[in-house]
Amino acid sequence: MYDQRSAAIQLAESQRHQTLADLKELVKIPSISTSQENYQDMLKAANWIAAYLSKIGMKNVQLLPTAGNPAVYGEAILDSSYPTVLIYGHYDVQPPDPLELWKSDPFDPVQDGDLLFGRGTSDMKGQILACIAAVDATLKTGGLKVNIKFIVEGEEEIGSPNLASAIRAHKDLLACDFVLNPDTGMVGENIPAITYGLRGLSYFEIKVTGPDHDLHSGLFGGIVHNPAQALAEVIAAMHDENGRVTLPGFYDDVRVLDEKERAELSRLPVSDDDFLRQTGAPALWGEKGFTPVERLGARPTLEVHGLYSGFIGEGQKTVLPSYAIAKISSRLVPNQDHEKVYQQLLAFLQEKMPPTVKWEAKKLSGGAPLLINPDQPATIAFAHALETAFQVKPVFKLEGGSVPVTTDLQEILGVQSILTGFGLPEDNIHSPNERLHLPTFYKGIDTIVHFLYNIG
Amino acid sequence: MYDQRSAAIQLAESQRHQTLADLKELVKIPSISTSQENYQDMLKAANWIAAYLSKIGMKNVQLLPTAGNPAVYGEAILDSSYPTVLIYGHYDVQPPDPLELWKSDPFDPVQDGDLLFGRGTSDMKGQILACIAAVDATLKTGGLKVNIKFIVEGEEEIGSPNLASAIRAHKDLLACDFVLNPDTGMVGENIPAITYGLRGLSYFEIKVTGPDHDLHSGLFGGIVHNPAQALAEVIAAMHDENGRVTLPGFYDDVRVLDEKERAELSRLPVSDDDFLRQTGAPALWGEKGFTPVERLGARPTLEVHGLYSGFIGEGQKTVLPSYAIAKISSRLVPNQDHEKVYQQLLAFLQEKMPPTVKWEAKKLSGGAPLLINPDQPATIAFAHALETAFQVKPVFKLEGGSVPVTTDLQEILGVQSILTGFGLPEDNIHSPNERLHLPTFYKGIDTIVHFLYNIG
Ligand SMILES: [Zn+2]
Ligand SMILES: [Zn+2]
16 A cells, blocks of 8 residues: 555656646636636636546546536546545636736746746646646556545636535435545645634625715705715724624624634744735734634624725716615624624614615625534544645644535535645735645645545 | 886897897707817807807907817907906806706707706806897997906816916906806796805825735635725714714814804705705705705815725625725815815824724815805895896805806906806706706896996
8 A cells, every 4th residue: 555655646746747737728718707708718617627537537527517607527436335535626716807917817827936827726726636636646556445526616706606506416426425625725835724614604785875866065065964974984883993893792603712722723823924914914903802813713704895885986076976885794603693694784784874874785695604523534534644745734723714615515415524725825816916836736736645545 | 327228128128039049059059078079069169159249249259279178258348447247158068968868859959838948058058148148238228337258168067177277378358357157046936146155175085905905805804904994984983973074173264154144044945855855865964053055055064975995896705805995075165275174184094094004195186165255346236136137135145066267267367256147956957858947047138237237
């Protein structure tokens, strides 16, 4: 067994050059799921991955149709008595806007030393190819005691609206013992991580209307409540001076961090300076009484995503706008409920909105927070693989984002996910100049080779 | 003298039919100053007015070139010892959009009973022709003791960007003792008005920056100050619970309304219901301790014209935006200074902006508030003329908007303006189905005839 593992590692290493060339080819396909115009590119990317899975010997390769972009499926069933891992990925990418901030074409990858620049290199075409390269090397080398399935969807960046029904429709095909989802990242270079908790989300849109049409501020300014001002007043009231969210009952269901967990989280090698560097903010901010790492992983937030009112073009226009809109969401932690938080928002608005304006609010989406048991055997196997490849124990962390697919897979297939990945915080995912750190990418391939041999 | 006045009134009346026909001809020229495509129409309208002034015997008629559309000049100098009135007008009109809401072609005037429909009929081709018709009748009749000059510009609806330099370049030509500007309107049918105060403006743009690039709210929400939230907090702090602006020293220079003036303003026949109907707001709002009419005319305001941050498209995006922008202006009353108010804004931001965000502010424009002495002889002469023509005392009112040309004329020529006019609130100026109320239009001609004989 040790020989085969070693041979697979060597084979993967000898194939690195080709893997990188293949990744560049995939990155060149602008599979932007938010853009209707790119629908043909979505199909092109899906077919590219399907062909790639076939080429490395996966069987039963197919596109699973959905109401949106298809998902790609492929499998290597070695023995029905072996445990099965389902490797999840998404082939869609974020739009590249603002284009003018890119130093190179987002869809014509450029290598600069250890970095490969391009949209999707890190999130997550690179992660997908790391998995496929590792599976390729292990299948060629032999000796695995695990069955492998892939599902690579095309709508993650738009919230996976059709994934749950696709999983439900192909429940038997996708049956597995656990999921490997490499769509969350490392804590830093050479600090691999496994995410065991994710925040949920409750996303709202609020509209405040003052006058029933735009007015001239000269003719009417001073006699009606400006809806942009009214909205600002209400948003300002949503946090208190300690950075705490003021929705009534907001913290009632929040799981209390115990001292052991706080101690573990405090071991995460990220400093305030790291966060300042990553964000470019002039100072950190947040709920008093908690460290940034705790706030990110274990505390709920309320965030403004968008504001709009009146005239926002160049120059000036003295409009007294008829309405103002805000997009706001709350990141939720166990055991908050997204519908309950929406009701708290409505109660808050009911109380705070003055009679001088009209308002409406709607919930655009909701997702439950998630807490995964880090002691399951597959997770331990993966932790060992990370330690072997990186020569350092991985950290177990709570993450601020939501990965709705994790909840879907847990609910429909009854399996837990290993949330990990080989992206770095500096990778500029969802931003201009997205990049992949190639040495980490190669260690990622090694990790997955070790992981596959660690199982069974 | 009385005979000549009476004869001029009769002459004007006998010429009404022709005046109306001429007005229709002028309205047919689509002199839309916002539209580059209509440049030839601007010239056509300017030349039409120049020819019309020549036809009624004005001398030295000429187009004054500007960097944009020319202004039309003409004069009737009867005796150098007489006082001179400069009659101001603008031949440009608002664009007719939205076209589909017009019941008739905006540039093919249609008469329906007492109303003449068409773009510019009220604002202000009708007002210009009322003046010219009155001047025509009085010049033909004789006995005037006033010199008359006209300046009719072509860029009022785009903010008169080139008028000040044209006035400066033709300071001697335009020299006068006072200005008659019939571009503000009546309070209602048979309620003539003279506007004696206008608010000034100080217009700002504020930008608040948090992180130096857009972040993912899942990955970073809760550790940096959201700039949209920070902006909302600062905007919310710009008013106190009494609707007063909180910029430091904001009210220091505000002229105190005396009881006589408040009593006069309280006579204006506009109710809260009128304002509610005009605005469609669910309730009125504003600075406590002042009536809506006082707030509109005599109290400064601070108004949000535009808000922008992050994602404002359809659906949801969990961006933690890098920056947020607000367009804000303050309407100023005597004796506030727009630069001083900008400094107050900067002081306010300096104090209120937290160190967790960066910010910048700039002033986009400034205009002085204006208070015209209602006791000057020309104004009294005009008030008497209104009373004679309408058989009712005019109201003296403060207006919320700015009329920049008034300030330009005061600063460059050192003269005050009589702000008046014969448009009604129902005339739909700047809106579809603009119209002119012909009985009021004819009383307007009579008013100006009386006014010209009242002087000297
Ligand atoms: Zn991703
Ligand atoms: Zn006008």
